[in-house]
Amino acid sequence: xxxxxxxxxxxxxxxxxxxxxxxxxxxxxxxxxxxxxxxxxxxxxxxxxxxxxxxxxxxxxxxxxxxxxxxxxxxxxxxxxxxxxxxxxxxxxxxxxxxxxxxxxxxxxxxxxxxxxxxxxxxxxxxxxxxxxxxxxxxxxxxxxxxxxxxxxxxxxxxxxxxxxxxxxxxxxxxxxxxxxxxxxxxxxxxxxxxxxxxxxxxxxxxxxxxxxxxxxxxxxxxxxxxxxxxxxxxxxxxxxxxxxxxxxxxxxxxxxxxxxxxxxxxxxxxxxxxxxxxxxxxxxxxxxxxxxxxxxxxxxxxxxxxxxxxxxxxxxxxxxxxxxxxxxxxxxxxxxxxxxxxxxxxxxxxxxxxxxxxxxxxxxxxxxxxxxxxxxxxxxxxxxxxxxxxxxxxxxxxxxxxxxxxxxxxxxxx
Numbered sequence: 001x002x003x004x005x006x007x008x009x010x011x012x013x014x015x016x017x018x019x020x021x022x023x024x025x026x027x028x029x030x031x032x033x034x035x036x037x038x039x040x041x042x043x044x045x046x047x048x049x050x051x052x053x054x055x056x057x058x059x060x061x062x063x064x065x066x067x068x069x070x071x072x073x074x075x076x077x078x079x080x081x082x083x084x085x086x087x088x089x090x091x092x093x094x095x096x097x098x099x100x101x102x103x104x105x106x107x108x109x110x111x112x113x114x115x116x117x118x119x120x121x122x123x124x125x126x127x128x129x130x131x132x133x134x135x136x137x138x139x140x141x142x143x144x145x146x147x148x149x150x151x152x153x154x155x156x157x158x159x160x161x162x163x164x165x166x167x168x169x170x171x172x173x174x175x176x177x178x179x180x181x182x183x184x185x186x187x188x189x190x191x192x193x194x195x196x197x198x199x200x201x202x203x204x205x206x207x208x209x210x211x212x213x214x215x216x217x218x219x220x221x222x223x224x225x226x227x228x229x230x231x232x233x234x235x236x237x238x239x240x241x242x243x244x245x246x247x248x249x250x251x252x253x254x255x256x257x258x259x260x261x262x263x264x265x266x267x268x269x270x271x272x273x274x275x276x277x278x279x280x281x282x283x284x285x286x287x288x289x290x291x292x293x294x295x296x297x298x299x300x301x302x303x304x305x306x307x308x309x310x311x312x313x314x315x316x317x318x319x320x321x322x323x324x325x326x327x328x329x330x331x332x333x334x335x336x337x338x339x340x341x342x343x344x345x346x347x348x349x350x351x352x353x354x355x356x357x358x359x360x361x362x363x364x365x366x367x368x369x370x371x372x373x374x375x376x377x378x379x380x381x382x383x384x385x386x387x388x389x390x391x392x393x394x395x396x397x398x399x400x401x402x403x404x405x406x407x408x409x410x411x412x413x414x415x
Contacts, residue, residue: 025391030339030387034388046078052071053071057071058071072366077373077376080362080365081355081373082354082358084361087100097238099240104350104353104358105250106245106316107356108346109245110311111330111331111334111349112253112334113256113308114327115331115334116257116260116331116342116345117134117328118335120260120264120304124293124297128192128298130197131301131308131327131332132327133200133202133204134174134177134203134302135174135309135324135327135328136204137203138169138173138308140309141173141306142166144225146166146313146314149165154229155231163233163314166310166314170307171304173309174302174303174304177199179295186290192298204322207322225320225321226319234246234248244316244317249311249314253311254346257343269296272288272293276288276294305328333352334348334349335348336388336389337351
């Protein structure tokens with residue numbers, strides 16, 4: 001073997017060792033790494049804005065240097081992207097109840113559920129790319145069920161009954177839809193990436209057909225159901241009702257975050273999920289029923305996605321509409337940013353909510369084209385997600401001998 005080959009092999013080994021070492025980083029170290037990645041993404045984004053600003057033509061340049069005009073101000077762009085999404089907290093008279101912050105929290109609330117959905121499946125070693133379809137099914141099932149029961153109730157009693165009922169139906173709808181690729185993987189060895197992607201299209205097209213043929217609002221040209229009664233939707237609580245955000249829905253999201261965390265970390269079933277995701281062969285040797293774990297994991301993952309769809313209907317829309325935004329696909333990014341950790345999903349969803357909300361502020365407050373804003377948003381997500389991506393890859397690279405052989409199923413408290 002030549003010296004060049006040896007050097008190449010050594011570099012690969014060092015890279016592998018570095019990736020494996022990331023798996024041992026503490027929560028504080030991972031936070032610092034993510035913060036450094038965010039700062040680096042802003043630095044690179046500033047360079048992109050400057051180059052774009054010198055190339056572009058504009059009527060009102062922000063700066064002129066040596067006859068060259070600069071059309072975009074990077075400081076203003078990032079100020080609007082981050083602080084604008086919060087409603088300008090550094091300005092006088094700021095209130096957490098401001099409309100733009102409500103938009104950010106609204107996006108965060110739905111993304112928490114889709115992030116949890118993807119994270120739970122990923123922890124089991126299952127790539128659920130079908131959260132979007134499960135969200136659509138949950139949203140449609142929730143809307144139709146609430147519309148069916150709503151005439152029997154009214155007032156506060158209707159709110160107390162219909163909101164939990166809508167969330168339950170959304171969970172059942174999304175869970176059953178998630179169980180389909182779970183069963184196909186467990187008993188037919190079908191690749192879950194392919195089946196879940198295909199089922200996304202099935203869900204959207206079937207929903208469109210049902211709305212057009214049976215459940216559409218006859219008084220509207222849009223593909224949507226009739227509106228839900230006001231008492232059947234989440235009460236806004238403190239915020240303006242026109243902002244389509246409810247603190248109660250956000251509280252429900254936090255409850256599910258705690259529930260999923262407890263399930264994964266402190267129950268025998270959670271131990272089965274984690275062991276199957278890390279070392280499937282050792283899990284089988286330890287007596288874990290892999291087929292049951294696969295079906296159950298995708299069912300629970302789909303249920304969380306379905307609840308996200310129900311929240312979108314009961315908090316944001318007030319009915320079901322086709323063309324639901326891609327919250328399910330965004331949930332994949334949220335999960336990666338969070339390192340597939342339930343509590344981390346809250347912070348990742350909030351960052352994603354800030355970027356989505358702030359993008360609209362940048363579009364409104366600056367002359368920066370939407371395409372460039374999309375590049376900046378993707379750049380930030382990529383930089384922040386890469387350390388977690390390498391950490392997860394490091395866990396895969398670590399040989400089974402690097403850790404202890406898992407105890408038999410049931411030892412959930414051993415983690």
